[in-house]
Amino acid sequence: xxxxxxxxxxxxxxxxxxxxxxxxxxxxxxxxxxxxxxxxxxxxxxxxxxxxxxxxxxxxxxxxxxxxxxxxxxxxxxxxxxxxxxxxxxxxxxxxxxxxxxxxxxxxxxxxxxxxxxxxxxxxxxxxxxxxxxxxxxxxxxxxxxxxxxxxxxxxxxxxxxxxxxxxxxxxxxxxxxxxxxxxxxxxxxxxxxxxxxxxxxxxxxxxxxxxxxxxxxxxxxxxxxxxxxxxxxxxxxxxxxxxxxxxxxxxxxxxxxxxxxx
Numbered sequence: 001x002x003x004x005x006x007x008x009x010x011x012x013x014x015x016x017x018x019x020x021x022x023x024x025x026x027x028x029x030x031x032x033x034x035x036x037x038x039x040x041x042x043x044x045x046x047x048x049x050x051x052x053x054x055x056x057x058x059x060x061x062x063x064x065x066x067x068x069x070x071x072x073x074x075x076x077x078x079x080x081x082x083x084x085x086x087x088x089x090x091x092x093x094x095x096x097x098x099x100x101x102x103x104x105x106x107x108x109x110x111x112x113x114x115x116x117x118x119x120x121x122x123x124x125x126x127x128x129x130x131x132x133x134x135x136x137x138x139x140x141x142x143x144x145x146x147x148x149x150x151x152x153x154x155x156x157x158x159x160x161x162x163x164x165x166x167x168x169x170x171x172x173x174x175x176x177x178x179x180x181x182x183x184x185x186x187x188x189x190x191x192x193x194x195x196x197x198x199x200x201x202x203x204x205x206x207x208x209x210x211x212x213x214x215x216x217x218x219x220x221x222x223x224x225x226x227x228x229x230x231x232x233x234x235x236x237x238x239x240x241x242x243x244x245x246x247x248x249x250x251x252x253x254x255x256x257x258x259x260x261x262x263x
Contacts, residue, residue, distance in 0.1 A: 051076025055184060056147040057156045058139055059083045059102065059110065061094030064158030064187055066101040066204040067195050071186040072156055073105065080152070081107050082143055084115040084247070099256055100207045110256040113142065113247045121243070126234040133171055133226045134234060137178035141244035144179035149248075156184040160195065170225040177228065178240075 057069045059081040069079050083098040095112055102110040122134050143155050159172065176183045187195055199205035246252060 053077045053154060054152045055079050055154050055156045056143055056150070056152045057081045057107065058143055058158075059098045059107070060158065061097040061101075061208065062158070063199050063205065063208040064160060064195055066105060066158075066208060067198045067202060068156055068158040068184075068186045069101075069107055070105055070198070070202045070204070072184065073107075079105075079107050079156070080150075081110045082146060082248075083110065083112045084119075084139055084142075085112055086116045086119055087114070089116050089120065097208055101204045102256070104203060104207060108256075111146065111248075112254045112256060114252050114254075115139075115142075115247050118243050118247060122238060125238045127230075129223045130226060130231065130234055132222045133175055133231060134238070134240075136175045137231070137235070138240055138243055138247070140175060140178040140183070141240060142247035144181055145244055146248040146253075147181055152181070154182040154184050155179060156186070158187055159185045160187045160192070161189060168224050171223070174226050174228050174231055 055072055055077050057065060057072070057079050059065045059069065061083065069081065072079050081098070081102050083095055085092070085095050087095075098112075099110060102108065118138065119135055122131055122138070126134055140155065146152075147155055161169070161172070190198075196205065199208060
């Protein structure tokens, strides 16, 4: 597969479907709306995409993903969102924060998947140090199913290179293999201060603050360089395809229609 450059001298191998901050982006075929051009090295916001791409944003309730969504909106893309609820292992605050940010930014629709039970299964059926990589792959695989069903061209995340264990170069390359759709990562090469500044500018910072709950089920010592073979073996034991299908089954999704608010 083609290596994707994400910064001077930095490339992600085996991730030809990972489109982030790129100096040279690969050609990606989809439904026809997605056309990757050649953004410059300073192009941080995904402007290499032709306006009008339909994007499904994985919205966590944290600070980063609403900023990613807003960047995509500012560049003319049509953004909807999918949130994975971890209840009963967490309370409803991540879902509430996601809904508030989506409403503020005019992101619609927002789908909420009841995913807590499935995430809990991962902790009991796989080696715990692999949990973050497996759970991210599960969310991408589920997002891929929903995106294809609803006619989206790409999936977007708020991933930021090196910020957490699942966002090392190696882990990102393994995680993004879970979908055949392009994965747009507008924040990949920004630092946290830049993301926080953007969140304040967009009015989502206060909406997104609060306890981080995405690591509630995670290990103390997560894998930072997961091997694709061990991940594949773990997924065979957990039947990730069946889990992904369950997460976006019609009877497991709640569709929230936020009122568009000018940000």
